[in-house]
Amino acid sequence: MRTLLQAPPGFGKTRILARLAVRTGAKTVFFVRSHGEALQAHRYISELGGRASLAFGRATLCKYGARTLGDCISLRERGICKVKYKYINKIFYNFEEIYKEKICPYEYFQSISRQGNITILPMSYLESQEYLAGVADLIRESELVIIDEFHNVLLNDLTAERDLPSSAYCDYGLKRCLLMPFLRELIGDRDLFATTASIPEKFSEIFVNFFSLEYINKDNIFYENxxxxxxxxxxxxxxxxxxxxxxxxxxxxxxxxxxxxxxxxxxxxxxxxxxxxxxxxxxxxxxxxxxxxxxxxxxxxxxxxxxxxxxxxxxxxxxxxxxxxxxxxxxxxxxxxxxxxxxxxxxxxxxxxxxxxxxxxxxxxxxxxxxxxxxxxxxxxxxxxxxxxxxxxxxxxxxxxxxxxx
Missing domain, CATH: 3.40.50.300 (P-loop containing nucleotide triphosphate hydrolases)
Known part of the structure; x- marks a missing residue:
């Protein structure tokens, strides 16, 4: 299964992806654009009876911007962060609910990360050589790769923090590379299901050819309102x-x-x-x-x-x-x-x-x-x-x- 679904905004693409992830039962990595979309996907998966972990970094999830465990401890010792370490056995669907319970969202998602076979990650992990190396094993261990907002794999690029991975697709001076060739190599022959509202048919060729995708176009809609x-x-x-x-x-x-x-x-x-x-x-x-x-x-x-x-x-x-x-x-x-x-x-x-x-x-x-x-x-x-x-x-x-x- 290698599919690209093009459908209008508001079509319910994230819900479709969540349903697919739960119903296949496959070990899945699920890439989304933002932590807001990640929470939405997490909620849909939970509503459908699935369990997903949210693999966002500490700095993204912390309302005080802590980047390391040391930062967390310092914020708590100074009384800025009021969260407490505790056993968590409850499903949350937004950050405010987590904060009200005095739970650290990073620790919460870490604690449930091994309870399911679906891992939700930010697309930013695909756009940095360092982060990509950190999740490469997770992708290789998966059976299904899901990417929401798939247009971003062409719009965005790979930033190279170390030695450039290729002279064919990278600029040595700017340390930037085309993302698509490296993503294709990493995904390999795994199942891939991608969605977008922003790849109209006239732009579909490069995505279809590069990733061997079936292109399904649901744009042929007339909205009376x-x-x-x-x-x-x-x-x-x-x-x-x-x-x-x-x-x-x-x-x-x-x-x-x-x-x-x-x-x-x-x-x-x-x-x-x-x-x-x-x-x-x-x-x-x-x-x-x-x-x-x-x-x-x-x-x-x-x-x-x-x-x-x-x-x-x-x-x-x-x-x-x-x-x-x-x-x-x-x-x-x-x-x-x-x-x-x-x-x-x-x-x-x-x-x-x-x-x-x-x-x-x-x-x-x-x-x-x-x-x-x-x-x-x-x-x-x-x-x-x-x-x-x-x-x-x-x-x-x-x-x-x-x-x-x-």
Whole structure:
């Protein structure tokens, strides 16, 4: 079994993976993007009668940032950390419940790690030579490898802390490598089941060929409650801060807020947050979700809020088509590596990154489409220009709209 499932945001892919892990009964490694997604997968597996361990590091799980056992002891001796050592025989589904019981989440997941045959790990373990070496035996001992958000195996790279593992796929100066060749070698002939919302059919070839996958596409869906408007404004690096552009964007955002009340805005990068926050000061702007109140969540493409998390909003506004930084030296090197493998470098390095980021951003507003109307505004002419590279649900729904006049 070697399968790649492409399905829209909100399709229930994580639940499908959890069900597969439990029903096969195989020794499984289950890679997810974030600890929030890990807890979600852990809960689903428990609900289905399975047992899973969560192999996240101490620093990730500790609310005080402890990295070593010595840090833990010091925090407890100083009274900062209130947790106590105790026998744990209870299932928890979120960190706050663990903290309320005065239990260390790291120790909790370590204590249950041998109670099941499913191990949930962060994808960051695949992106570091040091971490990858640490989990290599775990992967080799497994029968089934599950990877959620599979688009990241091309978008992200392997950082080499020691000697570079290959001259064919690595840059010696930057100490970075293509991840896919090393992951393929490590997985070998084991069963692989991967899911994503961000590998539309036009980008599937490299994944299918590289990992010998069957590609199952569930994007051919028309959502009655989904509205997508494309505003073909030319937003580029040299004009995205100009008053005329900002004023048009503000007018669009203000109308959306009046109509939908709870929205999330994605801007090109983190460095623009304070600038846009000042420009939108007449709106209830926040950088974090505020609950069930009118709000404008302001974030950026590829932020922690952009992928995998369930956020209660009724609209997503995408400002700019999220091409990666064209001045990034590594991306130019990566294009050469991809082309040596026989694939179009621009398509799989620049365009795929932009399409994937856009899909993930739109996905934040695509939950509960069976119960309420959701609205997406894509503000950039390139959303229309590259629409045929987007998923079917986007192409079927997107409508070109005139930008408002000033």
């Amino acid at each position: 989904l509205i997508i408007d494309i505003f073909p404004i030319k937003i580029r690096y040299n004009n995205r801060n100009k008053n005329q552009i900002i004023n048009i964007i503000y007018k669009i955002v203000s109308k959306i807020f009046n109509d939908y009340k709870k929205l999330i805005i994605f801007i090109p990068n983190k460095s623009l947050l304070s600038y846009y926050k000042a420009k939108f000061k007449h709106l209830p702007v926040s950088e974090v979700p505020l609950g069930d109140v009118p709000q404008v969540i302001l974030t950026y493409y590829n932020s922690p809020l952009s992928e995998g998390l369930n956020i209660d909003v009724d609209s997503a506004v995408l400002i700019g088509f999220p091409f990666p930084n064209i001045t990034d030296k590594w991306l130019k090197i990566k294009i050469n590596f991809i082309e040596k493998l026989g694939y179009n470098g621009f398509k799989y390095v620049y365009l795929f990154a932009a399409v994937s980021s856009a899909i993930q951003a739109m996905g934040r507003a695509m939950r509960e489409l069976d119960r309420r109307v959701k609205y997406i505004a894509a503000i950039d002419d390139r959303f229309w220009h590259y629409r045929n590279y987007m998923p079917d649900w986007f192409k079927r729904t997107a409508v070109l709209r005139d930008a408002p006049s000033l």
